[in-house]
Amino acid sequence: MTEVTRKRPEFRNINAFTDLTTYRMTPAAWVSILHRASGGLMFLLLPLMVWLFDVSVSSEISFAGFTSAFSAGVGFVPGWLFKLVVLAIIWAYLHHLIAGVRHVYMDATHKVTKEFGKSTALATLVLSIGLTVVLGAKLFGLY
Amino acid sequence: MAVNYGTQRITPGAHFGTRDWLAQRITATLLTLFTLLVIAEVVFSSGPIGYESWAAIFAPQWMKALTLAVFVSLGYHVWVGMRNIWMDYVKPPGIRLGLHVFTIVWLVACMGWAVQVLWRI
Numbered sequence: 001m002t003e004v005t006r007k008r009p010e011f012r013n014i015n016a017f018t019d020l021t022t023y024r025m026t027p028a029a030w031v032s033i034l035h036r037a038s039g040g041l042m043f044l045l046l047p048l049m050v051w052l053f054d055v056s057v058s059s060e061i062s063f064a065g066f067t068s069a070f071s072a073g074v075g076f077v078p079g080w081l082f083k084l085v086v087l088a089i090i091w092a093y094l095h096h097l098i099a100g101v102r103h104v105y106m107d108a109t110h111k112v113t114k115e116f117g118k119s120t121a122l123a124t125l126v127l128s129i130g131l132t133v134v135l136g137a138k139l140f141g142l143y
Numbered sequence: 144m145a146v147n148y149g150t151q152r153i154t155p156g157a158h159f160g161t162r163d164w165l166a167q168r169i170t171a172t173l174l175t176l177f178t179l180l181v182i183a184e185v186v187f188s189s190g191p192i193g194y195e196s197w198a199a200i201f202a203p204q205w206m207k208a209l210t211l212a213v214f215v216s217l218g219y220h221v222w223v224g225m226r227n228i229w230m231d232y233v234k235p236p237g238i239r240l241g242l243h244v245f246t247i248v249w250l251v252a253c254m255g256w257a258v259q260v261l262w263r264i
Binding site: 036039040042043046047050053054056057058059060063097100101103104107 | 168171172175178193194197198201221224225228246249250252253256257260263264
């Protein structure tokens with residue numbers, strides 16, 4: 001019980017700009033941190049999502065306000081910025097959902113080989129970013 | 144340092160997060176299925192997508208009840224996730240407690256608003 005119980009190294013005062021940028025993150029690491037970031041983002045934007053739900057279903061008049069928020073903007077927020085925020089929600093939802101399915105699948109099947117982790121992580125990133133680009137192009141009227 | 148794992152762990156009052164861990168996965172599954180349901184409803188709705196067809200999705204009583212269950216699931220899911228984030232990054236107990244309270248108020252307020260919207264349709 002000497003070598004084994006040796007204290008693990010502790011890293012403190014990690015600088016976000018000089019230390020974090022030197023980390024070589026694997027695809028699985030990116031999926032992991034983005035899962036957390038997307039979840040936190042959606043938590044903060046939850047009132048906006050409830051508001052979108054509110055105005056989109058309440059009445060014909062509120063629905064008109066819903067659509068004009070995307071074209072003419074709402075309050076001091078111009079339409080393009082509103083679309084950008086909604087696109088951020090779309091990305092966050094897609095990433096969180098796909099990464100979550102991967103997570104639950106791994107928990108349920110115990111498929112946790114290194115290769116499987118890497119390939120599904122890449123698939124998650126490609127799918128979520130790809131779908132975000134497709135839906136974003138639609139949102140900004142490119143097709 | 145006191146050992147708090149294995150056979151030496153101090154058990155009174157602790158449930159080591161297993162319940163929350165499981166609840167987060169069950170609510171996640173429900174949220175995923177609900178997402179697929181709403182997408183299917185939109186895709187298979189007749190006529191152009193506008194106010195009428197969108198609001199009609201949430202009009203039946205069973206859909207309102209299901210959506211309410213999903214909102215509550217969402218609240219629990221987000222609570223577990225946000226608490227994990229605060230526990231990982233915020234160490235001072237006072238600030239952490241404050242953030243926990245903020246999280247609960249934020250979520251309950253959003254859920255209350257959503258319920259009001261739901262039964263207004």
